[in-house]
Amino acid sequence: KLLCECPPRGIREELSNHSPRSLAVGHCHPDIVKAAHEQNQLLNTNSRYLHDNLVDYAERLSKTLPEKLCIFYFLNSGSEANDLALRLARQYTKHEDVIVLDHAYHGHLTSLIDISPYKFRNLEGQKEWVHVAPVPDTYRGLYREDHEDSVTAYANEVKNIIEQAHKRGRKIAAFFAESLPSVGGQIIPPAGYFQKVAEHVHKAGGVFIADEIQVGFGRVGKHFWAFQLQGEDFVPDIVTMGKPIGNGHPLACVATTKEIAEAFAATGVEYFNTFGGNPVSCAIGLAVLDVIEKEHLQAHATEVGNFLMKLLKEQKIKHPIIGDVRGSGLFIGVDLIKDQAERTPATAEAEHLITRLKEEYILLSTDGPGRNVLKFKPPMCFNKEDAKFVVDTIDKLLTDIEKECLSQEKTSTCST
Amino acid sequence: MFDEKGEKYLDCINNVAHVGHSHPYVIKAATKQMELLNTNSRFLHDNLVQYAQRLTATLPEKLSVCYFVNSGSEANDLALRLARQYHGHQDVITLENAYHGHVTSLIDISPYKFNQLGKDSKKEFVHVAPSPDIYRGKYREDHPDPASAYAEEVKKIIEETQKNGRKIAAFIAESMQSCGGQVIPPVGYFQKVAEYVRAAGGVFIADEVQVGFGRVGKHFWAFQLQGEDFVPDIVTMGKPIGNGHPMSCVVTTREIAESFGASGLEYFNTFGGNPVSCAIGLAVLEVIEKEDLQGNATRVGNYLLELLAEQKEKHPLVGDIRGVGLFVGVDLVKDQQKRTPATAEALHLIYKLKEHQILLSADGPHRNILKFKPPMCFTMEDAKHVVETIDALLTEMEEATGMKTENNASTNAQCKRKVGFEFFFLNSYSDRCLAKQVYITLVEHTFIFGW
Numbered sequence: 009k010l011l012c013e014c015p016p017r018g019i020r021e022e023l024s025n026h027s028p029r030s031l032a033v034g035h036c037h038p039d040i041v042k043a044a045h046e047q048n049q050l051l052n053t054n055s056r057y058l059h060d061n062l063v064d065y066a067e068r069l070s071k072t073l074p075e076k077l078c079i080f081y082f083l084n085s086g087s088e089a090n091d092l093a094l095r096l097a098r099q100y101t102k103h104e105d106v107i108v109l110d111h112a113y114h115g116h117l118t119s120l121i122d123i124s125p126y127k128f129r130n131l132e133g134q135k136e137w138v139h140v141a142p143v144p145d146t147y148r149g150l151y152r153e154d155h156e157d158s159v160t161a162y163a164n165e166v167k168n169i170i171e172q173a174h175k176r177g178r179k180i181a182a183f184f185a186e187s188l189p190s191v192g193g194q195i196i197p198p199a200g201y202f203q204k205v206a207e208h209v210h211k212a213g214g215v216f217i218a219d220e221i222q223v224g225f226g227r228v229g230k231h232f233w234a235f236q237l238q239g240e241d242f243v244p245d246i247v248t249m250g251k252p253i254g255n256g257h258p259l260a261c262v263a264t265t266k267e268i269a270e271a272f273a274a275t276g277v278e279y280f281n282t283f284g285g286n287p288v289s290c291a292i293g294l295a296v297l298d299v300i301e302k303e304h305l306q307a308h309a310t311e312v313g314n315f316l317m318k319l320l321k322e323q324k325i326k327h328p329i330i331g332d333v334r335g336s337g338l339f340i341g342v343d344l345i346k347d348q349a350e351r352t353p354a355t356a357e358a359e360h361l362i363t364r365l366k367e368e369y370i371l372l373s374t375d376g377p378g379r380n381v382l383k384f385k386p387p388m389c390f391n392k393e394d395a396k397f398v399v400d401t402i403d404k405l406l407t408d409i410e411k412e413c414l415s416q417e418k419t420s421t422c423s424t
Numbered sequence: 425m426f427d428e429k430g431e432k433y434l435d436c437i438n439n440v441a442h443v444g445h446s447h448p449y450v451i452k453a454a455t456k457q458m459e460l461l462n463t464n465s466r467f468l469h470d471n472l473v474q475y476a477q478r479l480t481a482t483l484p485e486k487l488s489v490c491y492f493v494n495s496g497s498e499a500n501d502l503a504l505r506l507a508r509q510y511h512g513h514q515d516v517i518t519l520e521n522a523y524h525g526h527v528t529s530l531i532d533i534s535p536y537k538f539n540q541l542g543k544d545s546k547k548e549f550v551h552v553a554p555s556p557d558i559y560r561g562k563y564r565e566d567h568p569d570p571a572s573a574y575a576e577e578v579k580k581i582i583e584e585t586q587k588n589g590r591k592i593a594a595f596i597a598e599s600m601q602s603c604g605g606q607v608i609p610p611v612g613y614f615q616k617v618a619e620y621v622r623a624a625g626g627v628f629i630a631d632e633v634q635v636g637f638g639r640v641g642k643h644f645w646a647f648q649l650q651g652e653d654f655v656p657d658i659v660t661m662g663k664p665i666g667n668g669h670p671m672s673c674v675v676t677t678r679e680i681a682e683s684f685g686a687s688g689l690e691y692f693n694t695f696g697g698n699p700v701s702c703a704i705g706l707a708v709l710e711v712i713e714k715e716d717l718q719g720n721a722t723r724v725g726n727y728l729l730e731l732l733a734e735q736k737e738k739h740p741l742v743g744d745i746r747g748v749g750l751f752v753g754v755d756l757v758k759d760q761q762k763r764t765p766a767t768a769e770a771l772h773l774i775y776k777l778k779e780h781q782i783l784l785s786a787d788g789p790h791r792n793i794l795k796f797k798p799p800m801c802f803t804m805e806d807a808k809h810v811v812e813t814i815d816a817l818l819t820e821m822e823e824a825t826g827m828k829t830e831n832n833a834s835t836n837a838q839c840k841r842k843v844g845f846e847f848f849f850l851n852s853y854s855d856r857c858l859a860k861q862v863y864i865t866l867v868e869h870t871f872i873f874g875w
Contacts, residue, residue, distance in 0.1 A: 041458045048451045052668040053425070053438060084494040084670040085695055091527045116693060117501045119528040130688050251694060256462040258494040258670035258695040277540045281526060282440060282663060283495055283670035 034387035043295035061290035074243045079269035081262040082285030086221035086250030087115030089260040100271040103179035111192035144197040163204030180214035187234035190222040193376025194341020202238040218244035229310030229337025305388040309337035316395040342382040353378025439797035442664030443711040453707035471702035489681035491674040492697030496633035496662030497525030499672040507594035517595040520555040521604035556609040559744040575616030592626035599646035602634040605788025606753025614650040633662035641722030641749030671701040717800040721749035731811040752796035765790030
């Protein structure tokens with residue numbers, strides 16, 4: 009219904025103005041369409057038929073990762089990837105329990121609903137083998153920007169969980185976290201957190217799984233993978249990737265260490281995925297890596313991301329509704345609040361804002377447990393003009409919202 | 425298919441390339457949509473609705489709600505979630521040797537997989553019913569009513585679980601077991617099972633991931649072979665649906681879908697139902713129709729069965745020929761009476777076939793059943809060529825082992841040695857691979873078969 013109401017021509021103009029095809033890995037990138045088309049015409053079959061694309065792609069991917077992450081499993085969705093990561097962790101450690109972050113979302117499969125507080129809180133509730141740690145959110149979480157050492161504090165929460173689990177005779181298979189919790193509200197964990205957590209988890213015989221499904225492939229600008237923001241010395245045991253990996257094509261991947269892969273293979277149960285690693289998917293994956301490199305999208309993400317952050321921070325000073333602006337590269341969150349002291353989420357205002365933005369032909373969404381964080385994660389060809397345009401529009405709309413509030417206050421309390 | 429040297433192989437197993445490898449019509453549809461838009465289903469798109477409409481038109485009316493996902497495994501996992509949400513029950517009845525997918529929840533209901541993990545690996549909420557295999561199973565072709573007998577087994581399981589205070593959420597079965605050995609359930613089995621399962625508050629899930637989309641010739645869906653009066657509650661489809669493109673689907677009734685929605689939990693799948701996948705799905709349906717692939721499956725399938733039946737008369741190694749449309753199985757046996765699976769022979773045969781540029785595979789719990797499920801454009805000439813080659817190879821094999829002799833002693837001695845070999849094969853997967861290599865080397869260099 010909504011699609012019909014918006015004049016198609018208007019939207020096309022917007023899209024063409026704000027996602028110029030010359031600057032790629034954006035919608036319908038021609039290099040990727042071409043790679044897919046060419047391979048489709050040649051052969052598309054399963055990985056029982058050895059094909060160079062599979063090896064070439066695994067090799068290219070491995071170059072972007074620390075050396076010990078050298079075994080790749082190809083699948084079709086982030087959910088499949090995270091499920092396999094769980095299986096790998098459990099087989100390797102012979103333990104069962106999983107520690108996750110609050111508000112995490114790891115996928116829609118049965119096994120993943122079980123480890124996604126974002127989902128299970130509305131359903132059957134928490135399973136006894138799942139343990140939920142506080143999100144390392146230094147704006148809204150337990151330990152904030154004024155805490156002297158939030159890294160250790162948050163990591164100690166995980167340590168406590170491990171100790172509690174051990175007291176009950178339970179054993180930890182994995183700590184599972186999105187490198188930058190997205191659904192949880194565009195959270196950037198403080199640097200050093202993952203290292204300390206990994207230390208506690210490894211001591212307990214568990215592994216560290218970094219879910220890069222939402223944030224990998226250069227989005228954070230400074231690095232190819234978001235977990236690398238934590239520091240050079242941090243290497244997860246398992247990394248899962250999805251979403252951007254094929255520019256929209258159903259493709260996903262799990263990277264892990266030789267030891268973990270060997271333990272998995274030693275069960276004797278063959279892992280086979282019908283569509284995973286097919287030549288077309290691999291050709292597409294390779295094309296995406298090519299484009300990211302050729303068009304310097306990582307550096308571009310840093311440049312435009314920094315610019316966007318700068319503009320948004322100016323807005324923060326201007327508009328009291330903006331509580332926090334956080335991000336890295338083209339992964340940015342704008343936390344809207346009703347009051348600066350309590351940081352109460354401005355849920356309705358955020359909802360209203362994105363509805364109004366769509367009327368102005370800008371697509372944005374909100375997330376976070378309070379549905380109050382504006383989520384920026386545009387195609388990597390997003391440019392400075394786009395950034396300026398969005399922020400100018402947000403500025404105007406926030407000003408309008410504030411004016412409305414003021415005029416309503418004159419008559420009654422502004423309840424939005 | 426062509427290898428890196430350009431050598432041509434006749435493909436008898438890639439059911440995923442349903443309408444044929446690299447079909448131009450399907451590729452064109454994919455590219456065209458990729459150039460326009462490929463985004464997630466939060467953005468409403470006509471392709472999604474059109475595809476759902478076309479798909480449900482092939483199914484009985486009450487199966488009217490589609491969930492689009494990316495793989496058979498995702499589809500079967502969702503089917504389980506739908507079944508469990510419906511009445512809040514947990515337990516699942518599955519068949520011996522079933523394989524439903526590789527994600528955690530599905531390994532749990534796939535004896536084909538969990539049996540390899542050890543004898544205590546079956547979970548307590550999973551119940552395994554005997555496979556309705558009338559050649560090799562509990563009740564065979566000489567039984568007066570195998571459909572009812574096998575269904576009774578399910579009834580017994582339901583009664584047992586209810587005694588233990590457990591509740592059945594679903595009975596799940598591949599409409600025709602493929603990994604289990606190309607098993608065609610006797611007509612009437614599904615109806616009776618559905619009756620018992622529904623009486624217990626469960627639902628019937630028909631896994632069409634391997635066999636749907638006209639493969640059986642007579643019907644579009646394999647479950648329809650059971651009879652007009654049989655309608656499952658949930659159907660999962662995959663593999664051939666996009667001719668190789670990663671996509672899949674679950675179709676169910678309005679009641680089950682509403683119950684799932686009522687949980688408040690939004691079901692969202694990032695790639696599922698994207699416009700490109702839907703365009704591809706639509707193109708595949710169009711090709712099936714335009715090229716009368718269902719009709720072809722019946723014609724060529726019947727011809728193939730005819731030719732294979734002749735081979736059964738001729739070769740003692742061939743125990744059973746079964747199939748419908750282009751879903752055919754050839755059960756190789758060492759001994760017609762005992763129906764002892766001829767595992768090593770089957771393996772040898774498929775390796776020899778590959779040398780003759782024919783791709784075939786073996787499956788079943790004893791890996792002795794030749795599996796035919798070729799792309800639907802398989803022709804009469806292809807069928808003739810394969811069977812002629814198999815004939816020649818079987819003759820060779822039988823001559824080498826002296827199987828055609830009436831001399832029991834020599835057959836027994838050879839059986840003993842073969843049993844020794846098979847024990848070696850049944851160790852871990854990596855050992856099996858090594859054993860395969862050793863075996864092939866021996867066969868190639870000594871031409872001694874079965875020692």
